[in-house]
Amino acid sequence: MAGRLIYLIGPSGSGKDSLLDAARPRLAERGCRIVRRVITRSAEAVGEAAQGVSAEQFVAMQAEGAFALSWQANGLSYGIPTDIDAWLAAGEDVLVNGSRAHLAQARERYPALLVVLLSVDQAALRQRLLARGRESVADIDARLARNARFTAQLLAGMGAGLLVLDNSGPLEHTVECLLRYLDPSAR
Ligand SMILES: Nc1ncnc2c1ncn2[C@@H]1O[C@H](COP(=O)(O)OP(=O)(O)O)[C@@H](O)[C@H]1O
Numbered sequence: 807m808a809g810r811l812i813y814l815i816g817p818s819g820s821g822k823d824s825l826l827d828a829a830r831p832r833l834a835e836r837g838c839r840i841v842r843r844v845i846t847r848s849a850e851a852v853g854e855a856a857q858g859v860s861a862e863q864f865v866a867m868q869a870e871g872a873f874a875l876s877w878q879a880n881g882l883s884y885g886i887p888t889d890i891d892a893w894l895a896a897g898e899d900v901l902v903n904g905s906r907a908h909l910a911q912a913r914e915r916y917p918a919l920l921v922v923l924l925s926v927d928q929a930a931l932r933q934r935l936l937a938r939g940r941e942s943v944a945d946i947d948a949r950l951a952r953n954a955r956f957t958a959q960l961l962a963g964m965g966a967g968l969l970v971l972d973n974s975g976p977l978e979h980t981v982e983c984l985l986r987y988l989d990p991s992a993r
Pocket residue numbers: 816817818819820821822823824825934935937938973974975976977978980
């Protein structure tokens with residue numbers, strides 16, 4: 807049986823990277839891979855979880871067909887390597903840090919996509935982004951403004967196919983909820 811593709815989305819600062827890091831060992835135990843994305847962000851700013859490439863390298867990789875999914879947002883390009891197709895075909899579950907704006911295209915290619923929307927209340931979100939200190943205040947406000955366009959749309963359009971995962975509380979609680987959702991015997 808083919809593996810499941812889990813597409814994690816949520817506003818900037820909602821905790822997608824933190825959740826993936828915290829859940830990584832327990833997902834690995836369950837045979838669920840977390841995709842290493844290719845991002846046009848300087849390698850130092852990415853950490854180990856992504857492969858940083860130049861804009862030129864990204865375009866070349868795309869032209870070679872290296873990506874199963876790719877999108878642009880916040881002035882960056884993101885690619886999901888085609889490796890995921892082999893993993894899914896081999897029955898492995900695969901979790902992707904996805905884009906809300908790219909959801910329709912992702913669904914088109916992977917109709918059985920499981921969508922997990924990470925949410926957090928707006929004031930806490932701004933505080934977390936400021937505390938993270940990765941972007942300027944202007945960039946943070948631009949990301950927050952971008953959120954407003956998505957959440958209502960997503961909730962209206964998706965209904966049952968969507969798990970809304972609240973990350974306003976402790977991260978460990980969010981990890982537990984995600985694992986419970988992904989555990990086939992618990993559903
Ligand atoms: N449940 C949580 N409680 C408190 N702070 C959190 C929680 N989840 C994430 N954070 C913090 O919020 C900030 C943004 O998280 P991050 O994982 O980078 O979000 P994203 O990848 O969605 O942009 C980070 O500083 C992170 O430590």
